[in-house]
Amino acid sequence: MKASDLSVLIGVILIIVMLVIPLPGWILSIFILVNITLSLIVILIAMNTHEPLQFSVFPTLILLLTLFRLGLNVSTTRSILSEAQAGGVIDTFGSFVIGNNPLVGFVVFVILVIINFLVITKGSERVSEVAARFSLDAMPGKQMSVDADLNAGLISEKQAKERREKIEREADFHGSMDGASKFVKGDAIAGIIIVLMNILFGLIIGMVQMGIPFQEAVNTFVRLTVGDGLVSQIPALLVSTATGIVVTRAAGEGNLSNNVTRQLTQFPKLLYIAAGAVFLLGLTPINFFLTTIIATVLGFSGYMLQRAPEVSEVQAEEEEAADETAAMKAPENVVDLLSMDPIEFEFGYALIPLADANQGGDLLDRIIMIRRQLAIELGLVIPVVRIRDNIQLQPNEYRLKIKGNEVAKGELMLDHYLAMSPDMEDDPVDGIDTVEPAFGLPAKWITEDIKDEAELSGYTVVDPPSVVSTHITEVIKRHAHRLIGRQETKQLVDHLKENYPILAEEVTPDPLSIGDIQKVLAKLLKENVSIRNLPVIFETLADFSKLTNDTELLGEYARQALSSQITEQFVQEDRSIKVITVSGKVEKMIAENIQQTEHGNYLPMDPGSQQDVIRSLQEEAEKMTLHQDTVIVLCSPAIRMYLKQLVDRFLPQVVILSYNELEPDVDVKSMGVVNVA
Template sequence: MKARDLSVLLGVILIIVMLVVPLPGWLLSVLILCNISLALIVILVSMNTQDTLQFSVFPTLILLLTLFRLGLNVSTTRSILSEGDAGGVVDTFGSFVIGDNPLVGFVVFIILVIINFLVITKGSERVSEVAARFSLDAMPGKQMSIDADLNAGLISEQQAKERREKVEAEADFHGSMDGASKFVKGDAIAGIIIVLINIIFGLIIGIVQMDMSFQEAINTFMRLTVGDGLVSQIPALLISTATGIVVTRASSDGNLGTEVTGQLLRYPKLLFIAAGTIFLLGLTPINFFLTTLLAALLALSGYLLLKQQSVSEVPDTEEEEQQESSAMKAPENVVSLLSMDPIEFEFGYALIPLVDANQGGDLLDRVIMIRRQLAIELGIVIPVVRIRDNIQLNPNEYRLKIKGNEVASGELLLDHYLAMTPDPDEDLLEGIETKEPAFGLPAKWISEENKDEAELSGYTVVDTPSVVSTHITEVLKRQAHTLIGRQETKQLVDHLKESYPILVEEVTPEPLAIGDIQKVLAKLLKENISIRNLPVIFETLADFSRMTNDTELLTEYVRQALSAQITKQYASNDKELKVITISGKVEKRVAENIQQTEHGNYLSLDPESQQEIVTTLHDEVEKLALQEETAIVLCSPAIRMYVKQLIDRFLPQVIVLSYNELEPDVQVQSVGVVNVA
């Protein structure tokens, strides 16, 4: 155990001993001086802290110092009443204050007690109470502000965590200070009572047991009582003042001395007004010499401050260089290297103009718009995209990484436009052959001189920033299900709880944990279903989670509840939908091969049947592709998720819907059938 830890434990034990065991006068004097020293250290620390949390141990320290002071009071009271002596420190303090008149000394002591009790202690108690109440009331607003900054990408997840911890620590601190101020108040009251006990019983003991005269008893016990009260009240006054300083100060970049002098002397011209006022007072019967001297000092201070403000501050280059050098030599924080950005966009040095606003680059603004667009379309808050250059890449190359894994890459030519022809067979435009990165369509990089010609020929011409931003948007859409984890789900749940608290409480934490909800949301996003309509999703989970906790089945129920949204997403404006249907024979075969286990249901179909179904469906999809139609498979609700699982590995772009996911007024047109022999 460290020596400092041991000293605190021994100090607490010593307080208990003082309450029981009589202590000699010399030891009492040492402990009294220690008490005064501790009180001085506490008030000096409270004046030099820049943030209340830097002195977070203060409430506990108040309790320990109060107990220490009361223990000293008990020991000195025992010595005063039993021996008529409490050590040299008490005797010296009492003799110094009382002098030749015990009554005057006692009055001075009473005034000191009144100041401590009625002014400082009372005020500190009230400020602590108000600060604790306001801190607790402001917690929800601060938490919402942190969440808003995090969602807007202004701060990272680690910074948000640190801010939340600070808000909680501030609330705990002010609550503790509210309670600790009651100790300070109780200590002041106990000090008054102990003084009265010492005087009354001291006179009785001195006259009755020690055969003193009244005058001798009053001189002896009044001197010791006032001395004892002073050595107790002075530290108590310092601790009360420190309490008031801590609870009345707000967080700042400097200590109390810097703030007071900096803010009080911020307007030097006001010192001239004060100097003139003091000088005019000298024209009255008040001492003219003193007022003139003080006015001159004020005027001189104002002149020097004005002169100091007029001098331009020159940055200390040497000091800045020393700070940079020390920062470079500081030990590396290896833990920070473990953190990984959720989304990273890296690019070669030739693409720097895309990002540099001074060169006209607007990629940062486009990324912000992408995050807003995906929040509206998918209902998910995409994490901040970390954009950085990478000299290891080719000059014109870029790549997009999600959770450290590369998910997309491409090459850009800054001084060119990307042109896509409507008819690849009649592509006669001169340019550099390439592929459009977002959808893989054949395209060409053309120079600015050929732009007008390409547009007149019916080509789709896109500038470089639009190419890369479209690519980022499409990749993030496809990877949205990998970006929503438990932490992101918890944020969405907390946001929903603000408007629908009863609904959220019915779903989580029972019967569904945050992880279960996250799985449902991720499955929806994986099939490009927006989760923005969280109230409907949670209503469905509340209805069916009591019957099953299988996230696959719950996802199917949610999809059916979102039928209006899905219909609008895939059907045309005139409510027509061209689909590939699954024959009754295939549906029956799939349904018969669904295996139910305690870990969930899965499709156990023989490889030949799987191959036949996938091949037939692939042929139908190819036919639709020639007609530029989206491939949508329609089947019964009981097998929808199993059909999607079956074809997902081979035809991930094919959409699989069930009859229950379409509105009744949709006109379904079958353009193909999946059948097997």
């Protein structure tokens, strides 16, 4: 254990000892001086911190210092009442303040206690309470601000994490300070009670038990009590003042001394007015010589402060010119130009209000919600979406890029609403014909004055921010498999290790590398299967990676392990599912054409047979779209992967499931059969 740790532990033990064991006067004098020194150090630190969190241990320190003072009070009270002495420090303080008049000394002490209790301690307690309440109320807004900056690309993930932690620590600090201020208040009250008890019982013990005359008892016990009170109240006053300084510190660039001097002297001309007012006071019976000196000092200070900015501006211009010269001579740094944002959202200048919070735009907040929604649905942390305007686009145009490649685009009319109807042939609403960008449905841009009419006519009416948010969500879903790389996979594995360390170690780095796991997860995401249930996926990989390292097959095993999840994704409310089945002839054809190589299995079927299977599937899919939106094909587990590879190039929206991916209680309803002649 370090010496610093031991010193704190020994200090706490000594406090407990003071409460129980009588201490000689010379030891009490040492502890009293240590108490005053610690309190002085605390107030100096409070004055030189730039923000409260730099002194985050302060609430706990208040408790320890309060306990230390109370321990000293108990020990000194025991010495005063039992021996009529409490060490040289207390006796010196009492004699210096009281002098020859105990009553005057007692009054001075009472005034000091009133200042500490009613002014500083009471004010610090109230400020701590308000600061704690405001800090907790402001937490959601601060968190949203961090998320907005993160989505706008202004800060990195690491910076966002640090800022969130700082916000949490600020709330914890102010909450702790609210409680610690109660210790300060209780300490002040205890000091008053202890002083009154020392005087009262000191006089009784001195006259009754020790046989001291009344006048001598008054002089002795009042002197010692006032001395004891002073050596206790002075540190208490310093700590109370430090508490007030810490909790009233607003955001600033420097420490308290720097801020006070800079802000009090930021208007030099006002010092001339103050100098004139003080000089006029000297024309009254007030001391003319003294007021003249003060006025002269104020006027000279104003003159010097007024000159200072001019010198600073010249120096700043010279430094700026030197920096520009150095920048021009420095070699160009092109490394930063190589980085590429995973997701970029660009828009024309007419769509700037969509992202500008000052104009009511909430796109940043919507993207925050999109990232949270996709994290829940897909189990993947979507990278930060870089948002920027692009003057090369049409004013109302926007586009979405993934890893530098354009994957979607669209147009918005901010002063219109998008109206969609299941039956566009019967069209009672006038508008500008368009296509809903996310799903390709026919739609119209309508004005706000006919919005209610369109809704009554059965249209689904959506505002422009919701249109673009839905489009972004669907595009990211479709391309989620492109967003998960080895780095993202490593982050998911590290997160899994926190709760399932043995499971993660059994899978990676042996027998599967991070790259192998990334391929399995990308395969699942490509077919819109959520990877949020990562423990189940890793359990499957742990079982089957010992048999094969083919990531395509491992992906199939993972799909089967996620059968309940896949079932819930496609099954209807009555636990039934409408599918297109595959005939035995087609399954046999595909199974016979599978070829196994050292690099994996693939399906080299002849083009004619491929066209026959695709044509039959397309015909059945067109019939099925009349009954439901999602076309689902059900086949045996042995050919599911190869049938998906075959269909994906022509009908990527078709879902291919195997029998093992459906729960036994599902009622399968065949709506057609894929067959060939």
